[in-house]
Amino acid sequence: MSSDSDDHVLAQAVHDLGSALWFGGAVMGIAGVNKSGADLSQGIDRIRVAGSAWQRFQPAQFGGIAATLLAGLRLTQVGGRRLALQQGFARVGAVKAGLAVAGAGATAYAAYSGSRIARLAEEAQRRGETVEVHDASLPTDRTPAEIRTWQRRQRVTQFLVPALAGANIVCNAWLVQSYRPVATARGVLGRLLPG
Numbered sequence: 001m002s003s004d005s006d007d008h009v010l011a012q013a014v015h016d017l018g019s020a021l022w023f024g025g026a027v028m029g030i031a032g033v034n035k036s037g038a039d040l041s042q043g044i045d046r047i048r049v050a051g052s053a054w055q056r057f058q059p060a061q062f063g064g065i066a067a068t069l070l071a072g073l074r075l076t077q078v079g080g081r082r083l084a085l086q087q088g089f090a091r092v093g094a095v096k097a098g099l100a101v102a103g104a105g106a107t108a109y110a111a112y113s114g115s116r117i118a119r120l121a122e123e124a125q126r127r128g129e130t131v132e133v134h135d136a137s138l139p140t141d142r143t144p145a146e147i148r149t150w151q152r153r154q155r156v157t158q159f160l161v162p163a164l165a166g167a168n169i170v171c172n173a174w175l176v177q178s179y180r181p182v183a184t185a186r187g188v189l190g191r192l193l194p195g
Contacts, residue, residue: 011074012176018067019169025061026107026162029054034136034158043131043143044121050136051118058111065104068168072100079175089178096171103164106157113154120147 033053037046076093114136121131124144132142137155139148 007074008078011071011078014067015071015075015172018064018071019165019172021064022061022068022103022107023162023165023169025057025064026158026165029057030158030162033057034138036135037133038135043133043140044125046133047118047121047131047136051114054111054114061107065100065107069100069104072097075175089175092171092174092178096168096175099164099168099171103161103168106160106164110154110157110161113150113157116150117147117154120144120150 034050036053037049040046040049076097079089079093117136121133124131124147129144130142131144131147132140133147133151134140137151137158139151143151
């Protein structure tokens with residue numbers, strides 16, 4: 001096995017594991033972490049439990065994103081000739097890179113939104129106000145306006161993150177399949193004989 005082949009296998013494995021961690025964590029956050037507080041009786045505790053869980057998971061999630069981005073760069077280097085020779089490879093690779101960067105940004109913004117919700121809830125609690133929420137990302141009609149605004153922002157980004165991470169995984173699947181001999185031949189012929 002050549003060094004390039006070894007690099008490709010290692011980079012692909014790191015990329016796929018990082019993407020799985022990122023996507024799976026985002027879906028688990030929507031389905032579990034943010035909703036789990038609804039089982040508690042007080043709104044402030046509903047926010048605190050989700051905030052604590054996300055704070056503990058954040059290093060792993062951003063590690064998954066870093067693995068996806070860095071291994072993606074390495075995969076681009078290893079597959080460099082395909083960018084020029086194989087029709088569609090560069091376009092899908094560019095879309096994949098854009099999705100990864102946008103997803104990383106959305107993840108960071110979702111984390112920031114969660115921290116703003118937690119900070120605003122704690123400030124309201126210190127002022128003696130009751131913080132009413134259904135769960136960490138879903139307000140009630142009695143949720144303070146500023147918290148409600150940040151919850152709305154977090155709800156949008158919490159669904160955007162797995163959509164972008166999942167689309168990145170789909171593009172990666174297309175790129176991996178393009179290494180099959182028939183796909184490679186079709187892509188090269190498509191580049192050489194357009195139309």
